[in-house]
Amino acid sequence: MKDLKELKKIEQFADQCMKCGFCSFFCPVYQEERVETSVARGKNYLVKQILAGKQEWTPVMADIIGRCLLCKRCAANCPAKTQIDRVVVAARAELVREKGLGAIKNFVFRKVMANRPALGRYARLMQKFQWMMPRTEGKIRHLPDFVKNLGKRNFPELAKTFLRDQVKPVYKPQNGQKPIMRVGFFTGCATDFVYPDFGLKFIDFLTRHGVEVVVPDTQNCCGAAIYFSGDFETGRMLADLNVKAFKDLNVDYIVTTCATCSSTLKDYQKYLPDNEEQKQRYEEFEKKVKDSMEFVIDILKIKPEDFKLKKEFEGKTVTWHDPCHLVRYQNIKDQPRAILKALKGIKYVEMPNADLCCGMGGSFSVYHYDLTKKIAGKKMDGIKATGADIVVTACPGCMINLEDNVLLNKMPQKVHHLLELVE
């Protein structure tokens, strides 16, 4: 039974490629490997071969289709407007349908990430045992040398108390104002487990600006790592749970500080629908989702010059890294720059290739850590060229990878979410 259901949905996109090969210039993976199977044109050609019944889901094919960061640089620059991200994601979904997820992903995606309490329990367990991992610097730890298969990666410490354990269900605007709007806060895993203080500060920021904030405890992982890996079944389940979590809360918007989360929530309608009803439900949901970067400027209409710099950042030089999930998935690039350029007390320097992927690509970096480091190396060159003290971005995924590579390259920069810089 080979209906190729998921691939059939994107066949029209795959057909758009005219094989000009311009994608090679923009693909971070091709730029390292310089082999045709790395680049969109090659992947697209092989997917079309599968659709034509001339190619099987071999392990090599699985590796090829996995070797993509989904950074969308190729798609953004494609003269034929081929939506290669949809082709790759659908191919991964087809692969999972045909070959299953594999034991590790099955456990991590379906038993851990897809279940909010379980995810919390595992995170807590890891938090308890992270003392075993040596500290690189401050709150950054690295894996002990004996865990060689994950590489000598640095990653931030899990917080003592997760956001979920300290957050209230509802926050009223401060100073007893009447709320100007009611907003659902989608916390995202990284903010929940690693940066809970930042999550609380964001709530504080919103309530100071007259917003009523609700934080439903029925929300789940956004599902990015899961559905981008092709596990549409779990992806749809999470999508449905998240849609439901915010459905009856009567919120005007659903806001998150994670670029990956915001784009993932918005794009349920694009990648996941299996029927018309689902599509409509996801489309309705998408309309309310806002990334914090667009929310503060476009919705709250805070003027860039009205943001106030926190004292500790005064006199610093900062540069901006465009998360793929912000700049290409959501076309958000001007808002953060407007804030940074207007902030009094810092100097803003644009980095060369600011929109270049940091190399993380979710689970890509787990399977291809060496490639991740090489791709991140180019990002680091851009950062060095600016002479900045601080790399500012708006995606915890990027932050984790940037922090790792700044340390690997023995660079002095600190990495922050933009909203950490302001009062």
Added chain:
Amino acid sequence: MLKESLISEFQKIVGKDNVLTSPEALKAYSYDGTTSWVHEPDVVVFPTTTDQVSQIMKIANAEKIPVTPRGGGTNVSGGSVPWQGGIVLAMTRMNKIIKVDKENLTATVEPGVVLQDLTLQLMKDRLFFPPDPQSFLGATLGGIISENAGGPACVKYGVTKQYILGIEVVLPNGEVVHLGGRTLKNVVGYDLLHIFISAEGTLGVITKAELKLNPIPAAKKTLCVVYDDMAVAGEGVFHVLESGVIPDKIEFMDNWVINRIEEMMQLGLPKEADALLLFEVDGIPEAVEKEVEQITEITKKYGAKEVRVAKDADEALAYWKGRSAGFAAVFGKAKTVFAEDVTVPRGNIPKLINRCKELAKKYNVEIVVLGHAGDGNLHPAILTDINNKDHYDRALKAMDEIIESAVEFGGVLSGEHGIGLEKQKFMKKVTEPAVINMMKGIKALIDPNNIMNPGKIWE
């Protein structure tokens, strides 16, 4: 299938990671930028040094295995498709810019350097390599030289062959030779360098090249000139040149192309225009201003409806982005597209354009025209569908007649794409038998075993 022992020899030469034999990899090296030419190699080898290329060629020659050199695989004539299987020599990992010599205005590069990477590097020294094939984002120097590629800028600057001072080539027997040199003038015996330029990889493997560079002009301006008759637009080209202005680019697009580009990118192009000419002039600022005035005056005098001078670099860039999206616009609108590459002496452009219009009517097919009007190199494209036999046959006939017309008007079959596989069947028609024999003789002398990119150029 190649013998296992040969594969392991290749692995010894270039390392395991640089030899690919999986069916998936072979599929990914079976095509280029053309729509319908596909053939898989038996192995893909990535050399990283001249010596490795030489060792591989020695084996291939002894075993009589076909070798197809391939760079970015962006060519549109089937040139890098391994038509008889064998080895694809993927040159993409030999991609170092070895030297930029500011004093002599030259650069030494490996064949796998992508043109855009070279352009960005040279920009730091305010230099540029003038040939500008529009596949610059993927095209490599080795391929650009082998196809003698051109582009819009050749109105003023000429094509690739005018910017190659010398090359290092590995011959089919593995011998390494150096043709040309590093000087601007060079008349030492036969000009063998220029036989290798445009040989489409049928004579040897280019492993290094010495390029001639120009300083980047201080100023540039773009004009968009609107016409309500495309033949009049064609005439506009030579009126401007006659008047003494040599723009660096003169590009042509017809109403169909204008509208598709507008759909894609909303540049504010005049949708009702029958045709557009895009001019770019470059040089010292004062001269550029004068030339803009002169083009405006001349084109208006000879029937232009409107002249728009781009206010700033952004507006200029938008026009050129539109132009480079032209081909995508064409390819996105039909299952099968014949992208012609005929070139006529500039004065005959209006005739060729009119002929295309007539042929479109005669065969009831859509023929759209865009291209480098400034050098007579038009790319009429016929939109068809290979699965619709009746339509496809009519398109084929129209293509035959376009090519015959180009020759009738004193032109050639291909201006910049090369013969490869795509244009083979026309080669005999438009070339004297004695000339073909001479070419074949040269081929036999250099490649007696016919292992270099066999199956190309001649049927």
